[in-house]
Amino acid sequence: VDPEGSVSIIDLRHGVANLTQADVRTASFAKFNGRSIDPLIRIFGPNATVSQDLEPEYIAVSDDSRIAWVTLQENNALAIIDIANANVMSLRALGLKDHSQPGNGLDASDKDDAINIANWPVYGMYMPDAIAAFTIRGQQFLITANEGDARDYDGYAEEERVKDLELDPTAFPNADALQENEAIGRLTVTTAQGDTDGDGDFDALWAFGGRSFSIWTRQGKLVFDSGDQLEQITATVLPDDFNSTNDENDSFDNRSDNKGPEPEGVVVGVVNGRTYAFIGLERIGGIMVYDVTTPSNPQFVEYINTRDFSGDAEAGTAGDLGPEGLTFVSASDSPTGQPLLIVGYEVSGSVAIFSIEN
Incomplete structure (x- = not known):
């Protein structure tokens, strides 16, 4: 049985020790049952x-604490909630990313022994995990880490490799070439969507995650997507370890067929009057830093990776592996007087504290 997804709003005014069930209200999605949705x-x-199908993941809250934005990762959507009334006001589809367009490439093969970030006739579902809200000149924006996630449990699995699908000959006249392992044959896509005319073959290919971060308006309209920048940057900085997985060194290209670097966590903070986003890459590891002071045109600042690719993950000598949760501490709240970034790493079981000094 798939339980209903929901969001709980807990009133803490009387203290955690005095909580009762009366302090908990639930924003339900039941009103959308039977309705026509996007x-x-x-x-x-x-x-x-x-x-039952909607799966709330991460939450961001508006500056005035009136609105919550909730990522619905597997559904590739966003829920907008009125906090005071515990009411889901709307559901917003996040749409698709066209990997055939310049700047939206991806490395789709883990069997070509090469870095090959290229354009392919594939759509990416953003499917964000973490979300954060920030304000620029009085206007609120959202930022998401577009990790991607598939459903796979007893009795149902949606993932399949492109090489194992029957592709529509009109949509994919070069299907044989595309389905080679060195092309996109190894890429995992969903079988839940893509057969647009219901004839049993696939007219479109939808892959999991955007391999990117995105900035959206508070209404869920796309302002910016980082395209293939995260893969391009890691390919330049760590060419021998590109698209490695997070629990095994010497795993070059391992994740190219399945969500790439997997941007998982994101937080935003202000340093010296500039607004920065910090994006954790779950698989290859490390933190991407972008200046997002101009939300429509973020600028890459640096990539910090405290993983040791010469170490042994099982022996605990490979440094920080699998960044999961990130917290930004402003200078005014910091015990050192400097802004801090605190990162929890789920694979290595470590916590790193970065001091942001300039």
Whole structure:
């Protein structure tokens, strides 16, 4: 049985020790059952209602604490919640990223022994994990880490490799070449979408995650997407370890067929009057730093990776592996007087504290 997704709002005014069930209100998605919703919101679980199918993941809250934005990762959507009334006001489809367009390339093969970031006839579902809110000149924006996630459990699995699908000959006249391992044959895509005319073959290919971060308006309209920058940067900085997985060194190209670097966490902070985003890459590791003071045109600042690719992950000598949660501490709240970034690494079981000094 798939339980209904929901968001709880807990009143802490009387202190944690005095909490009762009366302090908990639940924003339910049940009102969307039976309603017509955007077809790009993925509702596809076997025999599931809309409220059962929606899967809340991360939450960001507006400056005035009136609105919460909740990522619905597997559904590739965003929920907008009225906090005071514990009411889900709307669901917003996040849409698709066209990997055939310049600047939106991806490395789709883990079997070519090479870095090959290229354009392919594939759509990426953003499917964000973490989300954060920030304000620029009085206007609120959202930023998401577009990790991607598939459904795979007893009785249902949506993932399949492109080489194992029947591709529509009109949509993919070069299907044989595309389905080679060195092309996109190894790429994992969903079987829940893509057969647009219902004839049993695939007219479009939808891959998991955007391999990027995105900036959105508070209404969920796309302002900026980093395209293939995260893969391009890691390819330049760590060419021998490109698209490595997070629990094994000597794993070059291991994740190219499945979500790449997997941007997982994101936080935003202000340093010396500039607004910066810090994006954690779950697989290859490390933190991407971008100046997002101009939300429509973020600028790459640096890539910090405290992983030791010469070490042994199982022996605990490979440094920090698998960044998961990130917290920014402003200079005014910092015990050192300097802004701090605190990162928890789920694979290595470590915590790193970075001092931001300039």
